[in-house]
Amino acid sequence: MGKLLLAPMEGLVDDVLRDVLTRMAAYDLAVSEFIRVSGSLLPIRAFRRICPELAHASRTRAGTPVAVQLLGSDPACLAENAAQLVELSPAGIDLNFGCPAPTVNRHGGGASLLADPERLFRIATAVRRVIPPAIPFSAKMRLGIRDTARTLDCARALAAGGIVSLVVHARTKAEAYRPPAHWEWVARISEVVQQPVIANGEVWTTDDHCRCCKVSASQDVMIGRGAVADPFLAQRIRALAAGEVIASDRSRDWQRLLPMLASYWQQVCAKVSARQAPGRLKLWLRALRRNFVEAEALFIAVRSLRDVAEVTRELLRHGVPVLPPVV
Template structure:
């Protein structure tokens, strides 16, 4: 079958959630949250802060390789930082041309760059010269800013600049995360660039994955929110592609997820402040509510809580955590 990639999701899929999700499902690659490059040469610790896996062969504990994503708009500065990052031996270096966040776009980064294919080329060509051939060099793009008038020009610019492969989030910036994803555009892009193209957007189920591959013409799929909402999705996709019968048992999946939720909570409590930790847990539980009634009950139990100890006690009552999480 094709490759399955775990998408970068700013503020949600950090190294802790990457650890948990890649223990549940077998991914071919994960991509880190973006490292913002805005005028300075960043020290190695800046890359390790976003991608702690760099200290462990740039793989999660389950062995999934992690590419590090850079976001910026200055070709020279991005190239200089890419060279610095390359010395840390990442599993890949990825450029972000898809982030729709207004704060990012106001500074000329992310999806805003899709308004200027020539600048895309300048950025990619500069970074290509800085990245050793042995490190995969990739990019992620949306279909455009507000329409698809320049979609193919942008894709051609990225390919001409020297990327090894391309991920296409099949929506414009203006569409945000609203369905549908226009997978047919992935096929159109694949026709004009001589590079592997991966489809991304609106894959929530095994049926979505099958339709995405059919419509996009790509066997390679990157999954973001669907993987966060259903950590078992990738496992089920692989089973379906292998022709295995999938027994839908959400209760059994939840029982397998409970110790992983406990691990997530414990790691989050070690990583961030006591003030921030409950919010991180609520974000994931909110996503899990889409597929698990137990997650909905748990979310409602912790929704108004801000104290780590109080949250831990609720988790324990649901069989999810132990007292070490609050230490």
């Protein structure tokens, strides 16, 4: 089968959730949350804060390589920061042309740059010059801002600028995360660039993955929200590709998930303030509700709680084997 990549998700898939998800299922690559580059050379600690895996050969505990994603609009500044990042030997450097967030787009970053293929080319070219061939250089884009008029031009510009692979989130900025994803555009892009094109968007199940590969003509798929909502999805996709039959048993999967929930909670408590920790747990539980009735019950139980000790008690009451003390 092709490659499975774990998508970057700002504010959700940080190093802690990457650690947990890559221990639960095998991914060929993960991509960090974006590091915003806006007019200055960032200190080394800024890269390590977003991607602590850089201190461990740019890999998660399970051994999954982690590429570092940069977001910005100034070619020279992005190149300067990419050169700084190169010193940390990342598993890859990725450029973000897909974020639809208004706060990002108002400042000329993310998907807003898809209006200007020439600028995409200048950015990619400038960054390519400072990245040695041994470090993979990739980009992620959407289909456009409001329409697909410049989609192929944007892909051509990035390819000409020197990227070695391209992830395509098959929706426009205006479509945000609303279904469907237009996987057929991945196939169209593949026809005009020589680099591998990876499909992304609306893969929630093994059936979705099969249809995505067929429609996009790509065997390589990046999974985001689907992986967060079903941490075993990548495992089932690989099993299906290997000809194995795995019966769906959500109750059993929930029991397998409980120790990872405990690990996630304890790592979150060690990483962020006691005020922030409950909110981070609720974000993941909110996603898990799509597949697990037990997650719905747990989310309801902790939804109004803000105290770490109270949340811990509820986790224990619902069978999550949190080991005291929680920091």
